Amino acid sequence: MRLELNLIEVFCCVYEERSFSKAAARLRVSQPTISGHIKNLESHVGTKLLDRQPRLITPTRAGELLYKHGRIILDEKEAAGRDLSRLLDRVEGDLTIAASTIPGEYLLPSAIASFHNAYPLVRVEVRISDSARVCEEVSEGAAEIGFAGVRPDAIGLELHPFASDELALVVRNDDRWREVSSIPLEALIETPFVAREPGSGTRIALEKKVGRSMDAFNIVGSFGSTNGVKEALLAGLGVSVLSILAVRQEVESGRLKILEISDIGPIHRQFFAVLNRKLAASPILEAFIDFTFPRKSGDDAGIAV
Structure with a gap:
């Protein structure tokens, strides 16, 4: 056959x-x-x-x-x-990247544009999903590299710190919230809340910071993307915790507003580049890594999980 x-x-x-x-x-x-x-x-x-x-x-x-x-x-x-x-010392072909929302939509586009200028024969595909799925795609070999906002549980992955981010409570800038600058956690839990889907790095970071599952919140809607959550906030569905990077334009234009959660402090998280330790890096991936975030001497091994 x-x-x-x-x-x-x-x-x-x-x-x-x-x-x-x-x-x-x-x-x-x-x-x-x-x-x-x-x-x-x-x-x-x-x-x-x-x-x-x-x-x-x-x-x-x-x-x-x-x-x-x-x-x-x-x-x-x-x-x-x-x-x-x-053998031919060429860098050309396809590179598949899996990325969670914030790296995929706000951090990687400019880096990929610069990389393309240096390596015009490489075609990059960025597949955006939540952090859990990003790690799965790298583990399965469906993507050569991933960018995620959580440390994966999967065995055989190698992590390299890539960027940092801050999350904040975001509300629509309307009459209810215009004069409010902060809210305690217990009051937030009772407030209609728009959540990201399970597996989202944003959701995981919030749950870790407050020490509670999202099930404890007054969830009125759940969306599989940051843009979906933003549109829900603008429509008045509720409040949410999102990356400051993702709401910068809406906050500057006065459509959305950032509030402090008074009793928990800032919510910081780390983004990681995720590699499969079982797979040899292609010349394209090696060029992308060296160009985008050169690793310091002594950091070649990354963080094994």
């Missing part, structure tokens, strides 16, 4: 994303193209590889077996490309 490499690549992508639409976005093709490739592959091997259900895709036993071998094949293909690039 002869299997085409491009069909194996499509199948492995769908397997990893558990979604035809996400696989299509990752491979930059249409969803019908992905569906057609999977149908052709299943016809070729003579068995079903994926069980399709509404909002859920699960691999069959044959699918699990094909992924096991297909992932090895694709890893070898990527390794061959890396070795050839080293």
